[in-house]
Amino acid sequence: MEPAKKKILLVEDDTNLAAVYRGRLELEGFSVVEVNNGEDALSSAVKEKPDLILLDAMMPKISGFDVLDILRNTPDTANVRIIMLTALSQDKDKERAENLGADEYLVKSQVVIGDVVARVKHHLGIDTPAASADASAEKPDAPAA
Numbered sequence: 001m002e003p004a005k006k007k008i009l010l011v012e013d014d015t016n017l018a019a020v021y022r023g024r025l026e027l028e029g030f031s032v033v034e035v036n037n038g039e040d041a042l043s044s045a046v047k048e049k050p051d052l053i054l055l056d057a058m059m060p061k062i063s064g065f066d067v068l069d070i071l072r073n074t075p076d077t078a079n080v081r082i083i084m085l086t087a088l089s090q091d092k093d094k095e096r097a098e099n100l101g102a103d104e105y106l107v108k109s110q111v112v113i114g115d116v117v118a119r120v121k122h123h124l125g126i127d128t129p130a131a132s133a134d135a136s137a138e139k140p141d142a143p144a145a
Contacts, residue, residue, distance in 0.1 A: 005031040006124050009050035011041040011067065012085070013059045017108075021054065024113050025120070038062025042070055045077045051124055054116070055102075057086035057093065065096055072101040081123045085116060 008030045012018035015036060022032045033048050035041050039061040045053060053071070057064035064084060071077040084097045089107040097105045103123055106116060121127075 005029060006051040006126070007031045007033065007048060008120065009041065009044055009048060009053040010034045011036075011038070011053060011055045011059070011064065013037060013056060021113065021116070024117060028117055028121075030120070036060075038064065038067045041067045045071055045080065046074070049076075050080060052081040052083065052120055054083050054085050054120070057084055057088050057097070065100060068097065068100045068102055083116075083119060083123065085111075 006029075008025055010018055010021055010025070010032055012021065012034070013036050018034050018036065022034050025032050033044055033050065035044050037060045041053070041055065041059075041064075042062065044050075055064045055067060059067075062070075064086065068082060068084065071080065071082065081103045082101070083104045083106060084102045085106050085108060086093070086097075087108050088094075089109065094105045104119055106119065111119075
């Protein structure tokens with residue numbers, strides 16, 4: 001029996017970009033729920049109970065920072081993994097996200113989709129080929145360097 005698919009809540013107001021991320025995440029075997037504004041992100045996070053949320057910062061209705069703050073202060077969503085994925089590259093924005101409880105802060109212009117997928121897998125504890133290679137280096141029967 002296959003393990004249940006991990007569910008990702010993708011919060012992105014650029015529908016073209018969202019479609020690209022959704023397609024790649026689904027190819028990687030994830031179940032993806034896509035919403036395009038902060039208000040829908042909050043209701044979907046509670047209703048869908050995702051394993052991880054990819055959250056854009058600049059969105060209509062409620063900003064990603066406010067969504068993050070609300071999710072972290074809501075018992076049902078306080079422990080959901082949240083990766084901020086944003087165009088905001090300033091340190092003050094990254095610090096704000098970290099202070100509000102983001103698990104990671106990725107700047108869209110500095111990552112490719114493969115990096116994002118790798119970080120999603122990392123936060124969900126899913127082995128990637130690189131991660132397994134690292135793990136084998138820690139096995140006690142591996143020869144000492």
